Amino acid sequence: MSILVNKDSKVVIQGITGSEGQFHGGQMLDYGTNVVSGVTPGKGGLKTLDERVSVFNSVEEAVKNTGANTSIIFVPPPFAAEAIIEASYAGINLVVCITEGVPVQDMVKVKNVLDRNNTRLIGPNCPGIITVDECKLGIMPGFICKKGNIGVISKSGTLTYEAIDQLVNVGLGQTTAIGIGGDPIIGTTMRDCLELFESDSETEGVVMIGEIGGQMEIEAARWAKAHMSKPTVGFIAGQTAPPGRRMGHAGAIVSGGDDTADAKMRILGECGVKVAESVADIGQLMKELMN
Amino acid sequence: MKVHEYQGKELFRKHGIPTPNGIPVFSVEEALNAYDELATKTVVVKAQIHAGGRGKGGGVKLAHDRNEVEILSKEMLGMTLVTHQTGPNGKEVQRLLIESGADIAKEFYAAITLDRGKEMDVFMVSLEGGVDIEKVASETPEKIVKTWIDPMLGMSSYQARKLAFGLHLKGSAFKEACSIFMKMYECYRSTDASLVEINPLILNKDDKVIALDSKFNFDGNALFRQKEIAAMRDLSEEDPMEVEAGNYNLNYIKLDGNVGCMVNGAGLAMATMDIIKLAGGDPANFLDVGGTASAETVKNGFRIILSDENVKAVLINIFGGIVRCDRVANGAVQAVRELGLDVPVVVRLEGTNANEAQTILEDSGVSIIPAKGMKDAAEKVVSAALGS
Numbered sequence: 001m002s003i004l005v006n007k008d009s010k011v012v013i014q015g016i017t018g019s020e021g022q023f024h025g026g027q028m029l030d031y032g033t034n035v036v037s038g039v040t041p042g043k044g045g046l047k048t049l050d051e052r053v054s055v056f057n058s059v060e061e062a063v064k065n066t067g068a069n070t071s072i073i074f075v076p077p078p079f080a081a082e083a084i085i086e087a088s089y090a091g092i093n094l095v096v097c098i099t100e101g102v103p104v105q106d107m108v109k110v111k112n113v114l115d116r117n118n119t120r121l122i123g124p125n126c127p128g129i130i131t132v133d134e135c136k137l138g139i140m141p142g143f144i145c146k147k148g149n150i151g152v153i154s155k156s157g158t159l160t161y162e163a164i165d166q167l168v169n170v171g172l173g174q175t176t177a178i179g180i181g182g183d184p185i186i187g188t189t190m191r192d193c194l195e196l197f198e199s200d201s202e203t204e205g206v207v208m209i210g211e212i213g214g215q216m217e218i219e220a221a222r223w224a225k226a227h228m229s230k231p232t233v234g235f236i237a238g239q240t241a242p243p244g245r246r247m248g249h250a251g252a253i254v255s256g257g258d259d260t261a262d263a264k265m266r267i268l269g270e271c272g273v274k275v276a277e278s279v280a281d282i283g284q285l286m287k288e289l290m291n
Numbered sequence: 292m293k294v295h296e297y298q299g300k301e302l303f304r305k306h307g308i309p310t311p312n313g314i315p316v317f318s319v320e321e322a323l324n325a326y327d328e329l330a331t332k333t334v335v336v337k338a339q340i341h342a343g344g345r346g347k348g349g350g351v352k353l354a355h356d357r358n359e360v361e362i363l364s365k366e367m368l369g370m371t372l373v374t375h376q377t378g379p380n381g382k383e384v385q386r387l388l389i390e391s392g393a394d395i396a397k398e399f400y401a402a403i404t405l406d407r408g409k410e411m412d413v414f415m416v417s418l419e420g421g422v423d424i425e426k427v428a429s430e431t432p433e434k435i436v437k438t439w440i441d442p443m444l445g446m447s448s449y450q451a452r453k454l455a456f457g458l459h460l461k462g463s464a465f466k467e468a469c470s471i472f473m474k475m476y477e478c479y480r481s482t483d484a485s486l487v488e489i490n491p492l493i494l495n496k497d498d499k500v501i502a503l504d505s506k507f508n509f510d511g512n513a514l515f516r517q518k519e520i521a522a523m524r525d526l527s528e529e530d531p532m533e534v535e536a537g538n539y540n541l542n543y544i545k546l547d548g549n550v551g552c553m554v555n556g557a558g559l560a561m562a563t564m565d566i567i568k569l570a571g572g573d574p575a576n577f578l579d580v581g582g583t584a585s586a587e588t589v590k591n592g593f594r595i596i597l598s599d600e601n602v603k604a605v606l607i608n609i610f611g612g613i614v615r616c617d618r619v620a621n622g623a624v625q626a627v628r629e630l631g632l633d634v635p636v637v638v639r640l641e642g643t644n645a646n647e648a649q650t651i652l653e654d655s656g657v658s659i660i661p662a663k664g665m666k667d668a669a670e671k672v673v674s675a676a677l678g679s
Contacts, residue, residue, distance in 0.1 A: 078516065165610070248577065277569065278566055279562040279565065280669075
């Protein structure tokens with residue numbers, strides 16, 4: 001078991017003929033991801049990625065012809081919201097949007113459509129999701145992962161890699177790692193991921209990496225306190241971030257209240273999450289909890 | 292992205308929201324011409340900087356005649372205005388707004404912003420205007436009325452009425468306020484704003500509702516479709532190093548410490564700053580070189596970091612996924628050679644081609660301190676900063 005994606009996920013790549021779609025599409029195929037089709041409007045009928053993948057004009061056609069049930073989006077920000085909506089109406093169950101820079105107002109509307117169609121979105125502005133040795137749906141380096149029993153959730157791409165690397169160094173592998181994205185409005189929250197990991201039989205521990213801004217980590221921690229039986233390590237980036245400044249991620253801004261790193265670390269701790277004060281301790285703490 | 296008060300008021304007028312008559316000026320002469328043109332006895336001279344708290348800092352003053360306009364505009368233009376939002380160094384005043392005075396009967400507060408938790412925009416008004424809204428929210432929350440706007444439907448008139456009732460308005464003022472709230476939402480939505488705030492929104496002695504101030508934040512991700520808003524950007528209000536970094540597609544924020552850092556990814560960049568602090572140092576900056584760190588990016592990153600003379604040591608922390616560590620290592624070596632760095636550089640490279648990168652650094656002959664893991668890197672760079 002694992003969560004959200006596995007070797008049977010049938011993947012369509014939206015924006016497959018663009019440079020990102022080409023590069024990461026190739027990497028995903030090499031990892032073993034079951035990529036069944038691609039979409040670029042106007043390029044239907046083409047074969048791409050060394051003739052391995054058929055291109056369609058719309059997600060609807062891709063679904064009809066190849067049975068795709070999962071999509072990954074590599075289209076530029078002005079068109080990303082529409083790409084998500086198109087996938088949702090075409091009946092895709094899980095959409096991963098890698099694109100960084102999607103306007104917030106677009107995302108507010110997208111969320112309404114997702115709810116209506118019961119589509120799950122991961123991202124935008126995220127590295128994607130990987131179920132080790134089965135399905136890489138994103139831009140993360142697959143080779144750093146090792147199959148195991150820890151789930152990883154993170155708002156940040158490179159911090160996900162850092163956590164995975166530390167876990168591997170202490171001898172712990174992963175089930176699934178999810179980069180949920182650093183934007184103010186995203187499809188799948190930390191709490192959603194905790195719920196999925198809690199009910200996954202293979203996952204035995206969880207690493208949750210958050211940052212300043214918003215209330216998502218706190219919401220997740222409160223849920224964990226009430227429902228989580230598996231050991232959880234938390235880390236919050238941005239302890240030294242000055243208030244009012246946006247730290248790279250569109251959502252990483254301290255705007256008062258409980259969204260500072262200190263406040264989140266305190267509340268996570270109160271909720272029974274083992275908090276790593278230093279980023280360098282994530283792997284070691286997880287190991288201690290697993291023993 | 293932020294704009295000046297006078298630019299925000301231009302947007303208000305364009306959307307039919309009443310504001311006092313006012314003219315932006317850049318010199319004393321223009322200020323006097325503006326006074327003549329406004330043809331009202333009393334005017335307000337308002338310093339235009341991108342920070343709140345201008346009144347308390349001496350940046351908003353009444354002038355009762357032409358002579359006072361001259362004195363005040365001489366005084367304000369070129370002055371350094373320090374408010375609780377500018378930081379201790381303040382901001383130089385380069386523009387003023389000369390505006391007709393208003394007879395205030397009541398002051399309110401009105402704002403629209405994104406409620407991240409509810410994933411909807413929230414419109415809020417307060418009976419108490421002209422003061423800090425956070426203070427009202429914590430001390431007298433009953434004075435604040437909120438309504439959440441359905442993104443698919445937009446704002447409905449019953450919501451505008453709820454807000455206007457919340458301000459205890461009656462008769463023509465009630466109708467005006469409703470109309471202003473509808474227009475305010477339209478202005479917010481059509482400009483891709485992330486915040487629009489009127490503080491104070493006033494009722495004057497003739498029972499008219501007027502926006503006496505304006506504050507906007509715009510979604511930087513939407514500027515591609517907001518050309519008019521993008522053109523309002525005033526680069527002189529931003530840190531010159533941050534602007535230069537933006538030109539190289541680097542995300543840089545200057546801080547007060549002495550340990551420079553260059554990192555790929557925003558989360559890792561924040562965590563790097565944090566671990567420098569834990570190791571007993573102080574980060575000099577946030578710098579995210581993004582997902583495509585090349586030799587060129589690394590060189591530009593060095594230039595930006597080292598233009599801050601407080602920097603005593605630099606840490607490069609890269610977790611290579613798509614980014615290849617050997618390329619970053621080559622970039623670092625090249626930059627150290629070309630720029631002739633006189634501060635110690637600690638490099639931690641992990642991920643794709645990390646071993647090749649290590650060899651490049653060792654064989655280069657330039658004095659780069661290699662580190663293994665984030666803790667080691669932070670400790671090495673902090674002790675290097677102390678030693679140099």
